[in-house]
Amino acid sequence: MNILDTRDLNDRLEELDDLRSALEDARNELAEAGADNDDIEELEQALQDAGSCFTDEEAAELAELEAMRDEISEWRHGEALIPVSDWEEYVQELCEDCGYISKDFPWWIEIDWEKTARNVVQDYGIIDYQGETYYYRNC
Numbered sequence: 001m002n003i004l005d006t007r008d009l010n011d012r013l014e015e016l017d018d019l020r021s022a023l024e025d026a027r028n029e030l031a032e033a034g035a036d037n038d039d040i041e042e043l044e045q046a047l048q049d050a051g052s053c054f055t056d057e058e059a060a061e062l063a064e065l066e067a068m069r070d071e072i073s074e075w076r077h078g079e080a081l082i083p084v085s086d087w088e089e090y091v092q093e094l095c096e097d098c099g100y101i102s103k104d105f106p107w108w109i110e111i112d113w114e115k116t117a118r119n120v121v122q123d124y125g126i127i128d129y130q131g132e133t134y135y136y137r138n139c
Contacts, residue, residue: 001089004081004134006072009065016062019054026050061130068127072136081127081134090135091117 026047033043069075082090092113095101101111125138 001086002083003086003090004129006068006075006079006081006136007077009068009081009129010076013062013065013069016054016058016065019050019058020062023047023050023054064129068129071125071127072138074137079136081129081136082124084126084133084135087121087135088113088117091120094120 026043026049030040030043030047033040072079092101092111095116096103096105121135123137123139124135127134127136
């Protein structure tokens with residue numbers, strides 16, 4: 001299962017935000033320097049370096065993460081993002097981990113995990129990240 005933790009995503013958000021700030025700082029320094037400044041080439045190189053670290057892809061990811069942070073109330077405290085494709089497996093493990101179903105449950109008894117997963121989903125929100133859809137606890 002590829003479960004994401006919002007604390008890890010928050011670390012990535014902060015990393016991208018630092019890169020964006022570095023790019024903005026380099027732009028501002030170059031704009032304030034003036035054409036006759038002796039350090040103009042150095043400032044232009046710093047701007048180019050910062051621009052190569054914070055590309056359009058990074059800007060789009062940062063915007064996506066900021067939107068997610070604003071939507072998920074437990075973002076900083078750690079919320080699990082469960083891929084929709086792994087939902088039934090997650091619900092089964094959740095039921096076992098919470099003690100609702102014994103881990104040594106007899107093999108010959110069958111549980112309709114699809115229906116159980118549909119019942120559990122009412123307490124979860126849905127969000128997209130990097131082209132994949134995830135559930136997160138939303139209550």
